[in-house]
Amino acid sequence: MAFVICEPCIGVKDKACVEVCPVDCIHEGDDQFYIDPDTCVDCMACQPVCPVQAIFHEEEVPDQWKDYVEKNRAFFQK
Ligand code: SF4
Ligand code: SF4
Structure with missing residues (x-):
């Protein structure tokens, strides 16, 4: 499990989320930031600091953004 x-x-x-992540698992991509699902420890620190509510637990991602679960994971498999 991880945040997305x-x-x-x-x-x-x-970068508000990057500054609070205790394990430095949020990395910058061309279009957005991504969370490394294998490093995220589900601490939830990033979720409340995001000004646009872009961060969700993997199991709570809204239907229209479900593909972002794989998009975050894929970013770290390049
Ligand atoms: S839930 Fe915690 S460990 Fe995971 S990305 Fe957010 S701040 Fe980092
Ligand atoms: S908009 Fe949200 S997810 Fe994106 S960098 Fe800022 S805090 Fe992180």
Whole structure:
């Protein structure tokens, strides 16, 4: 399980989540930030600091953004 960054991050990318993550598992991509699901420890620190509510637990991602679960994972498999 892990937290996932969804569409609202695109165009915002303010790094608020990066600054609070205790395990440095949030990395910058071209369009948005991504959470490494194998490193995330589910601490929830990032979720409340995101100004656009882009971060969700993997099991609570809204239906329209379900593909972001795989998009976050795929970013770390390049
Ligand atoms: S839940 Fe915690 S460990 Fe996972 S990305 Fe957010 S701040 Fe980092
Ligand atoms: S806090 Fe939200 S908008 Fe800012 S970089 Fe993280 S996910 Fe993107």
